[in-house]
Amino acid sequence: MPNYDLITILGPTASGKTPFATALAYELDAEIISADSRQLYRGMDLGTGKDLDDYTINGRQIPYHLIDIAEPGYKYNVFEYQQDFLKAYEDIQEKGKLPILCGGTGMYLESVLKGYKLIPVPENPELRQKLAGKTLSELTEILSSYKTLHNSTDVDTAKRAIRAIEIEEYYVTNDTEQREFPPIKSLIIGLDIERELRREKISRRLKQRITDGMIEEVKGLLEKGVPAADLIYYGLEYKFLTLYATGQIEYDEMYNGLETAIHQFAKRQMTWFRGMERRGFDIYWINASLPMEEKIQEAKALLNR
Template identity: 65%
Template sequence: MNTYDLITIIGPTASGKTTLACHLAYALDTEIISGDSRQVYRSMDIGTGKDLADYTVNGKQIPYHLIDICEAGEKYNIFEYQHDFHRIYTDLKSKGKTPILCGGSGLYIESVLKGYSLVNVPENKELRKKYEEYSLQELTAILSEYKNLHNTTDVDTAQRAIRAIEIEEYKKQHPLEQNEFPPLNSLIIGVNIDRELRREKISKRLASRLNEGMIEEVQNILNKGVAPEDLIYYGLEYKYVTLYLLKQLSYQEMFSQLEIAIHQFAKRQMTWFRGMEKRGIYIHWLDATLTMETKIKKISELL
């Protein structure tokens, strides 16, 4: 195990990566650092799929980090994530542990694996005002004109697309001080789930989450004073359920459009992971249908 700085477990939504990470952490007596861009927010539990019950394995609570560290409505970014990750990573390494990084936000994961240089981009009110009436399609076209195209994996709202343009425009105008971290030597495990099985699991999970109170969760966040547009910014569940609560979508429209959006998101996640491989990151893929015991054994052999 001393060969690796880190163990990373990735996979598309509904692949079972969190459960695997928790069982592996139990076997190795270590801790998990989340690599999910939305699980950082408090009160956003069902919609982001925190599944905190998974962090108890055989009666033992598995310590986790970078979950529930911000208030819903805030705008946490990758620059902050990189700093927070390395603070926790350094602390765990000092205790002699090999942390497990687990998540599905490709750019967040890759930023720490490869030690990307990032700038902390401030809000550009003039730019936001300029593009506020543009459609998502128009904004995506504008974004694609930039040479260094910002990650579009999570850009499924106009607000996020504007933020991506804001980042690119800032980088173009301000080649200022950058934040640098060293790349990490990580064993990277990808959970590979058959497309049809993934689609089946996503659809069942969506119905389950709605029954478990996802609509009430979003309503409670709105009741706390979080602006609807700030929830819509987070995309997927929070976008479509908010639109339903605003009576802009019927329940059936909300369900079907959200279901399609999650399927598309999972596909984009896999596209990102395949892109990581093309960029020189080696991923050991494990079949999602293997038993937990077999998965742990295979990972242990790689260590």
């Protein structure tokens, strides 16, 4: 265990990352740092799958960080994530505990594991005007022409794609030299879930979350004054449910479109993680279908090699 500064647990949506990470944290007396680009927003609970009950095991609360740290509507970015991660990481280490990084947002994970030098990127009105009116597929094609890193897994609206291009263009045209991000030696564990089982779990979970009040959650955010455009910006559940709540699409179109979008999102996540392996990250894959105790034992064996 002393050979690692951090344990990272990654995997596609519905692979069981949070229950596994919290069970492992319980065993190791560790703390969780979230790497989810939407769970950091307060009040966005069911739609982001926070599952905060998973953080209590046998009456013990597993400490977590970078969840519920921003107001809905705010445009949080990767630069901020690096800074917030580093503060949480150092705070946990000062307690003499092991941090566990857990999430499925590839860019967040890679930005801290590889220590990319990132800076805040201002808006570019001229570029935005130039890109206005282009379709999502056209914008995605433009984004793919850049050689630098961007989290394409989360780009499922034109607004997000334009922001992604804006960031890439800034890095191309500006000197982005910044202070070094500290090197972090992490054991990276991926949860490998069979495709059909993943699809089944995604569909079952979507039904459950709608039953639990996910539509009402979105309506409540709108009633509190969060602009519909801001919720749509977050994509996936918030995009489709906001379009439904504001009368722009019917229920069946919302449900079927959202289900398809989540399946596509999970596929893009796996493409990102395989890309991480090609970029030199060693990811040790554990079968997500194994009983929890077996997964924990495999993780401990990896730690103690």
